[in-house]
Amino acid sequence: MDLSQLRQQIDTIDRQIVNLYEERMDVSRQVAEYKIETGKKVFDKQREQEKIAGVKALTHNDFNSHGVEELFEQIMSMSRKLQYQLLAAHGSEGRLPFIGVEELETDCARVVYQGAEGSYSQAAMRRFFGENVNAFHVETFRDAMSAIDEGSADFAVLPIENSTAGIVNEIYDLLVEFENYIVGEQVIPIEHCLxxxxxxxxxxxxxxxxxxxxxxxxxxxxxxxxxxxxxxxxxxxxxxxxxxxxxxxxxxxxxxxxxxxxxxxxxxKGINDSDSNSTRFIIVTNQKIFRKNANKISLCLEIPHESGSLYHILSHFIYNNLNMTKIESRPIPDRNWEYRFFIDFEGNLADSAVKNALRGLREEARSMKILGNY
Missing domain, CATH: 3.40.190.10 (Periplasmic binding protein-like II)
Incomplete structure (x- = not known):
């Protein structure tokens, strides 16, 4: 049998696979309708594990066993995403505890920043809130977050990332610890002077x-x-x-x-190594609000510590056509070699694609926190 005949056989098998895939997804649609009527959750981890074990047992060697496992993980992932879409179409998107506002109320706001007068944080604050902002400064990032938490400030300005030196680790950890949320950002060019x-x-x-x-x-x-x-x-x-x-x-x-x-x-002047050096500052408040024209979402995820977890989580962005712009990891205290993932992606909390992705992430991640939409 020559190569062209073998390829024809593969084409025939592939057509069969496509037909069977569509048939399976049609059944998944019916499963989703049943779950909508009965209020059952889409993600049933035990059922999926049993299914994977069952199809692996049908194979005849280890290579095929691993391949079938990966194949069916993807098929079931696509099935879940279809079911999430159908839930959204039936008005079951789930409410997010964030309120959309036209603009931030900054006229009479009190703003805190870390550092002293003359800091880059102060410059970022004035760029965002204006020269006449009612502000005070504190010594540490924790003090700034606490000031918002206790109500002595309405907003805080905190550096989260530098284009040369990378992320400010402490800020990421504090965003998880405190119930404060990102509502804006400001990028400041950095020119260090001696x-x-x-x-x-x-x-x-x-x-x-x-x-x-x-x-x-x-x-x-x-x-x-x-x-x-x-x-x-x-x-x-x-x-x-x-x-x-x-x-x-x-x-x-x-x-x-x-x-x-x-x-x-x-x-x-200009002793920093990079001419294009800049620092990104975030504007944080203790209110769960977002501007209606916001186009970036930040969130934090903890996922199961097992093979393929991150791969499956990221597929929610791909399937909903959302552009992920950043991912960082930070160690989870008291759990050696386990990490939280911090993700930025383009979108607005009012978008149906975003709601669909967040529903899937919330169900399949060990925990999820929306850090802000800004």
Whole structure:
């Protein structure tokens, strides 16, 4: 038998497979209608596990056994997604505890940011809320989240990601811990400056203070000098320390704005390694609201610690034609080698495709938290 004949056989088998697939999905549709009438859940993990074991037992070698397992996992996944769509079509999308608003109420809002005056966080806050914002600052990210939680602030401005140094791990962990939600974001270009007391010469400097990420972002420049690098909670705190202690052996890496705020001289501008360096800040509140024109959703997932879990979870974005723009993982405390996944994707909580995807994610993930739509 030549190759063309073998290919014809494959084509014939494939047509049969397609016909059987469509027949199976038609039965799945009937199952969905039954579940809608009886209120049964779509995802029945025990039933699926029994089904996988059954079809694997029909194969004749290990290779085919693994292949059939993967094939039927996908077939059942498609069946579930069809059933989720039918539930939505019957008005059973499920209510999300978020309220859509035209605009955020910011006119009389009190805003908190981490750091000191002159920080990039303050710059992001003013860019988002305006120059005359009613604001105060705190020492730590936790303090900022607590201020919203207890009601002393309406919004917080927090750095979540830098284009060079990556994510701010603590912010991700705090978003899980606190019942606060993202309602906006602001991207600020970063230009680090070497700041010192007026009249300071380069050769006088022995120690440089800044936030760990700013030190990392300026690593190439710092490698040219034999200076002790000391981490601070915030760039502006570093500038404040140098200004207060009036020691010419000390310098800070911070913004030009911080230098102006504390009367420091700029010895060198733009010492960060990347010319396109920027930091993304999130605007957080304790209200479950989203702007009706919001187009990005952030969520956190915990999934079963087993083979294929993440693969199946991500298929909900693909099947609903949603563009996932970011995924990060963070360790789960007290559960070695298990991780939470943080996902950003394009969409609005009012969109039917988003509701459909979230229903599937909520049923199949171990836990899910919507962090915000903004």
């Amino acid at each position: 700041l010192a007391l007026p009249g300071t010469k380069m050769e006088e400097i022995k120690r440089v203070y800044s936030h760990p990420q700013s030190l990392m972002q300026s690593a190439r420049y710092l490698a040219e000098h034999d200076w002790q690098q000391i981490s601070m909670q915030n760039n502006a705190f570093a500038a404040l320390k140098v200004a207060k202690e009036k020691d010419k052996t000390q310098a800070a890496i911070a913004s030009e704005y911080a230098g102006e705020t504390y009367g420091l001289e700029i010895l060198k």
